[in-house]
Amino acid sequence: MKISKKIIDNLKKGGVDFYLSVPCKLLANMIDILENDKDVYYSAVPREEEGMGICAGAYLGNKFPCIMMQNTGIGNSVNAIVSLLQLYQMPVVFLISYRGTPGEPVGAQGGMAKITEDILQTLRIPMLHCSSENELDKISTFSKHAKVVESPVAILCDFNLMKDDK
Amino acid sequence: MNRFDLLNKLQNILKDNLVICNIGLPSQELYKISDQPNFFYMLGSMGLSSSIGLGLALSQNKHVISIDGDGSVLMNMNTLATIGNRAPSNYTLLIIDNGSYGSTGDQRTFTDEKTSLKDVALGAGCKNVVECSGEETVNELNKAIDDKDNSYVIISKINSGNVKIDPIPLNPITIRDRFRKFIGKVKYL
Numbered sequence: 001m002k003i004s005k006k007i008i009d010n011l012k013k014g015g016v017d018f019y020l021s022v023p024c025k026l027l028a029n030m031i032d033i034l035e036n037d038k039d040v041y042y043s044a045v046p047r048e049e050e051g052m053g054i055c056a057g058a059y060l061g062n063k064f065p066c067i068m069m070q071n072t073g074i075g076n077s078v079n080a081i082v083s084l085l086q087l088y089q090m091p092v093v094f095l096i097s098y099r100g101t102p103g104e105p106v107g108a109q110g111g112m113a114k115i116t117e118d119i120l121q122t123l124r125i126p127m128l129h130c131s132s133e134n135e136l137d138k139i140s141t142f143s144k145h146a147k148v149v150e151s152p153v154a155i156l157c158d159f160n161l162m163k164d165d166k
Numbered sequence: 167m168n169r170f171d172l173l174n175k176l177q178n179i180l181k182d183n184l185v186i187c188n189i190g191l192p193s194q195e196l197y198k199i200s201d202q203p204n205f206f207y208m209l210g211s212m213g214l215s216s217s218i219g220l221g222l223a224l225s226q227n228k229h230v231i232s233i234d235g236d237g238s239v240l241m242n243m244n245t246l247a248t249i250g251n252r253a254p255s256n257y258t259l260l261i262i263d264n265g266s267y268g269s270t271g272d273q274r275t276f277t278d279e280k281t282s283l284k285d286v287a288l289g290a291g292c293k294n295v296v297e298c299s300g301e302e303t304v305n306e307l308n309k310a311i312d313d314k315d316n317s318y319v320i321i322s323k324i325n326s327g328n329v330k331i332d333p334i335p336l337n338p339i340t341i342r343d344r345f346r347k348f349i350g351k352v353k354y355l
Contacts, residue, residue, distance in 0.1 A: 018221075041224060041225075046247055050217045053211065053216075053217025053245075054218070057186070057218040058222070058225045060222050060225075060346060061223075084214060088338045
């Protein structure tokens with residue numbers, strides 16, 4: 001719970017006040033925290049691409065949105081990221097559980113893991129890769145950076161960082 | 167009645183609300199009929215008009231109308247489940263259902279065959295789902311806006327067909343900034 005709490009605290013410190021998720025077991029604790037947080041909006045959403053649209057609307061309505069998802073969700077969202085969030089220069093934080101990184105027990109997750117950073121790089125999305133607890137302190141500044149550069153940004157949280165966060 | 171005729175009839179209602187307008191001909195036709203700063207024209211991301219409108223309705227109090235199409239809703243059908251479970255009362259989804267992909271040459275969609283978006287919306291959990299003719303849409307949209315306790319999904323059944331029209335001569339940042347300025351209290355600009 002310590003890791004999840006630290007991530008949410010830093011996102012809130014960065015100004016994020018609107019959260020969506022397409023669940024992942026590595027995000028479960030963060031979802032629990034957000035469901036009980038009366039200061040921010042939280043909802044699950046069926047598909048990441050749809051979530052990108054909801055985040056765009058939330059930004060237009062003066063919220064600072066974050067969508068939490070597995071890295072697989074980036075694959076589902078490429079056109080929405082490019083022809084909505086980037087076209088209109090909308091700051092949105094992607095909080096990504098980085099499935100398929102070392103420690104991952106499901107071999108099939110490896111495929112998207114191998115190309116996740118390449119996709120983000122191709123999309124020119126700033127990345128913060130967190131593999132240890134001390135790196136989580138960078139999340140608040142990194143979130144604020146999304147607003148400064150008016151762009152989506154991606155925070156990748158490794159499997160091994162999240163897996164023992166009981 | 168086709169989409170252009172319908173948008174013409176709706177313009178006096180639309181101008182008093184926040185409008186998210188679907189990509190392609192719907193946006194181009196609306197722009198030609200009456201351009202307003204409170205109209206957000208989609209220049210990409212087909213399928214997401216309903217989702218953008220939902221996020222906007224959840225984030226501020228003004229009434230939001232998402233103008234969508236049958237082809238676009240078919241592309242993002244999970245949106246109806248999210249709307250059924252989460253839409254606030256300041257949200258109306260107006261699906262202009264002409265049974266065709268208008269912007270790409272009027273190819274038939276599945277709503278011109280067996281699919282009923284009304285039945286899908288009801289099954290997805292949307293409570294106030296209205297299917298009506300183009301002529302009835304003005305009245306139904308007014309009722310939806312006046313009801314301060316419920317959100318609505320209106321499916322306006324019209325004929326296919328488009329008018330010859332140019333792309334919108336606004337850049338995306340202009341569309342974004344004047345829309346956010348209209349909403350006011352821009353916290354993050």
